[in-house]
Each structure stands twice: as C-alpha cells, then as structure tokens.
Amino acid sequence: MNILDKIVLRKKEEVAIAKQQVSVQDLENSIHFKRNPYSFKDFLLAEDRTGIISEFKRRSPSKGLINGIADVAEVTRAYNAAGASALSVLTDVDFFGGKMEDLIAARAANEIPILRKDFMIDEYQILEAKAWGADIILLIAAILTPKQIIDFGTFAQNLDLNVLLEVHNQEELERSICPNLDAIGVNNRNLANFTVDIQTSFDLVNKIPDEFLKISESAISDPKTIRELKAAGFNGFLIGENFMKTENPGLAIHEFVTKI
DSSP states (O other), X not given: OOHHHHHHHHHHHHHHHHHHHSOHHHHHTSGGGGSOOOOHHHHHSOTTSOOEEEEEOSEETTTEESXXXXXXXXXXXXXXXXXXXXXXXXXOSTTTOOOHHHHHHHHHHOOSOEEEESOOOSHHHHHHHHHHTOSEEEEEGGGSOHXXXXXXXXXXXXTTOEEEEEESSHHHHHHHOOSSOSEEEEEXXXXXXXXXXXXXXXXXXXXXXXXXXXEEESOOOOHHHHHHHHHHTOOEEEEOHHHHTSSOHHHHHHHHHTTO
C-alpha cells in the first residue's frame, strides 16, 4: 500500500465521520453556500495577475513539517497582493496538517479564487467546499474512476464551482478527459513515491485539449521555469512548498514574481 492508498483509506473514514457530524442541510444553510464563486479562468488569464496558484501548506508526507508557524490569513493576503491568480488551501488534516478553518480564514481575507486542496472521493466533500467558501475543487484522476470524474465534475459545476482535474501521466489524462472540467493540471509529483520531474508537464501539455485551462503543478522553484512553461502553453502554475518553506512566504512570492 503506497501513501496515496493510505490517504484515500483515511479519507473514507473522515468523510463518514463528517457526514454524522454535519448534515447536508447544515452545509447548504451556511453563509458561503449562497455566494457566487469567482471564475478561475477570469483570474488566471487576467493581465494584472501572474498565473500563479499559491498554496498554503503546513506539511506533506514527503517533506514532513514545512511551516508550522505561518498564519493563513497573513500569508494568503500576501500571495494575493503579489499577484497570485488563485490560492490553494490544504484541508487534509492527517497528512498535510490542513483544516477547514484554514480555508474559511483564507476566504475571509481574500477576494480571489480559492482551491480546496484535498482528496475528493465523495459528493459530500464538494458540498463542504462550497459551504466553506471555495471556488475550485480538485479531482485527482489517480484515485477516481472516469465515471466519478464525470459525476463529481457535473455536481460541482451545477454548484457553480470550478473543476480542476489533476493527472500524472498520459494514461490518466486520456481516460479522464470529459466536458465537465474547467482546467487540467499536470502534477509533476508522483503521488505514489513523491518524486518530482518537471518534464512531465512538457510531455503532456500538447495532449491537453485547448478548451481547458492548462496548469502545471509542483516542482516549480525557478522563475525561469514559469517562463518556459508559459511558452509551452500553460496558463497556470501551482506553487506551494517553494514559498511555504521560507520564514516569510509572502516575501518569497514577491521576490519570485519580480524575476518572472
């Protein structure tokens, strides 16, 4: 059993517990459930934005503790001010040190799209994302069937949420493409062993249909890489650890952006 299998197994337990504690009606009655989510495309392609999706991440299975002291509102505001097109906020507790409150705090502090970064295996989690103030949900091809991707994508879009599909190789991409998506992300990190290779993005970019936003995720630590990915056809660039591992993530993104 690899780390991804362990995460999904634990996620099933978490969702079962959450359903007992918070009803669907409670989620639908939340204040954020009634708001209109921001358009991922509008912010990603805006001329005054960088295309960077900046991530707030405390820890990871591969790196352990990345940043245990950062304040989510302070950091995400700084990301926004530096020109981030969207924010990615981890809500997985056991493996990434995230929590619901982080997304809610980021929403209160910012008026740009927020991705709920988690391992989505149930429609209930999509309702949670909407209720907590997210604008984008993540569907990971490696843990979902093609039918689940269609069903979850449709369900999310009917709630006016944006849908980002994450793939790791050509096989996942080809079996997972469907109309019910807004963006396709190439994760340069192998979720089975957590090694990274930016070449994965360059290999897959032209295989992603142009009607979808194209996102490169992970292994981006050099502004030069952003320029190369843009030239190759990518619209967005998800960066987390590179900023979060510093003492001042907000300063780190500001300095990074000046070099793009």
